[in-house]
Amino acid sequence: MRSPWAREYRRTPETYIWGTEPSSFARRVAALLPSAARVLDLGCGEGRDSVYFAAQGFHVVGVDASRAGIAKARRLAEARGVRVRWLVGDMARLTYPRPFDLIYSCGAIHYVPRLQRARFFSRLQSVTLAGGVHAHVVFTDREVYVEKGEVIDYFTPGELAAAYAGWLILHREEGRIACSQDGTPHHHSVESFIARAPAQGETGATQPSAKE
Template sequence: MELRLAENIARFRKSRGYTQEELAKRLSISSQAVSKWENAQSLPDISLLPALAGLLETDIDTLMGYIPKKKAVTPYEERYKIEEYYWGTMPGEMCLELLRRCYPTRPLRLLEVGCGEGKDAVFFARNGYQVTAFDVTESGIEKAKRLADIHQVEVNFFRADLHDYRLDEEFDVIYSSGVFHHILPELRREIMENYIAHTAPGGMHAINVFVEKPFIPVPPDSDGGENWVSGELFTYYRDWLLEECRETVFDCRSGGIGHKHCMDTVFARKLPENGGKENGGF
């Protein structure tokens, strides 16, 4: 908790344009105290938390790294409460592509960002990956855990909001499908750099994003995200090996009504400094 709180104080302070001295002055404390908070050397006094959260334009739960159960941040919270699986239980096509590119000849640490009801995370676990997966929906995480129990695999499922959650451990693979349009444009660079920094040399990102196109109407079951600009995703991997990057327009019937999407997809590998592949060439 201390590390998460420290990271959140620093991140929200910077995003609101405060220096440590300015924040300290507004709270009537020393700048050294703020520095110690951000370096996880001490914790704010509980009496300062309301004022601190207010100045940083957030709430205490978010600052501490929690998501209140009453906080519905996506329509999928309700959509996942039905008995059947909203997206089904078959893995997406990207899962098979990733399996071919990063076959786990040894246990590979895989993170799925925005796992929904867990179908892809469970697929990866069944194929030998060490899987960690998070989603913002409580209902989705509950169904994901049930699916893992059915298939008798172990997945570290937990609930988190991708706007607030940052990685503090390294992964071999980071995978996400149909989620990144929920990242606010002003947070994209920070989040992408965090994911890139916490990817092992030789590791891979398999990610797709919805792309804005003037000839494609807003889908009938829009979940309120903001589509990316065509090609924007690929720019974050200019120092990586782009094994594949593509843009496709496809038909979809989610929500029961036919519509179209445009999506950019990247399979990018983080090469070690010597330019080769490490860890058995996974």
């Protein structure tokens, strides 16, 4: 397994290592959605963002490779009184049952091996409604800190934009996040990325050039 987090969730059944409050990225993305939007949260972990989306009135599917993570997520949803459809499995191999208004991931899709990514993105795009949104936070190769033996094909600058050719890029920002999950304070370099699919009848967006 490339990701160490299943092991960590099994080790910490009573606590939420990512917390129970939503990420700031989830809050930002939620503001872009229509009411009752259909949301897919890839690598949802212990459920903090899936549960937040459900509390906004969205119809949410949360996917994670870790059964222990999903068990915590399920508990959080019950405690908050919201319904989420939980799926355990490899996000790159699951079949998604219906089209979505939002496909979202926070800190998760960099675990999908680079060799699988072209097919992965094309499958995700094929289950997205016209005008729908994809939003990802990924680790990039600018500042590499390997944690708990994880195996990551770090995203390169521009890799996400290339995967979303023809989509309108709404937001793209590089940054650093502080982390100390392994007990040593460190940083990861990240890119946050939000893009909108062409609306019905549109052929695809022309991106503004760097000079504009």
